[in-house]
Amino acid sequence: MAEELKCRICGANFSKEHTHCPNCLSGRHEECDGTLEPIAVWVKQDDTWDIILRCRLCGEIVTEAVCQDDNPIKIMSIASKPIASPPFPIEKLNEMTDLMGGNGTIDGYYYDKRK
Ligand SMILES: [Zn+2]
Ligand SMILES: [Zn+2]
Structure with a gap:
């Protein structure tokens, strides 16, 4: 056992x-x-x-x-x-969202080139 x-x-x-x-x-x-x-x-x-x-x-x-x-x-x-409960001020989340938006734009750019 x-x-x-x-x-x-x-x-x-x-x-x-x-x-x-x-x-x-x-x-x-x-x-x-x-x-x-x-x-x-x-x-x-x-x-x-x-x-x-x-x-x-x-x-x-x-x-x-x-x-x-x-x-x-x-x-x-x-x-x-x-x-x-983030260990940093919640306002910083906006900056992070902006960064993610930036990546989205790059994806869109490549998508346009393929057309
Ligand atoms: Zn236990
Ligand atoms: Zn110990």
Whole structure:
């Protein structure tokens, strides 16, 4: 029988081969026994996803690969956090939209050339 761990955050049971809880994505920091709190999702260049976790006790930041069993809704909620509450003034969004509009114009330019 596979050894099971109990998540100290949400109480879910999960097998010991997981380095973090598949339900709430929290983990345990080996070095200081602190709770690792998921703070961000990192989509790497090869399209694999990593979770970025920060230890509540010592503040160290670690990354862990997303497992197949990980709760996709929880991953999405972490990934969308900065969009819901951006770490910069909301007025900056206009500048970003302008930049995207600029790309659109370049696409239109190539489209015209093909005619
Ligand atoms: Zn959990
Ligand atoms: Zn720690």
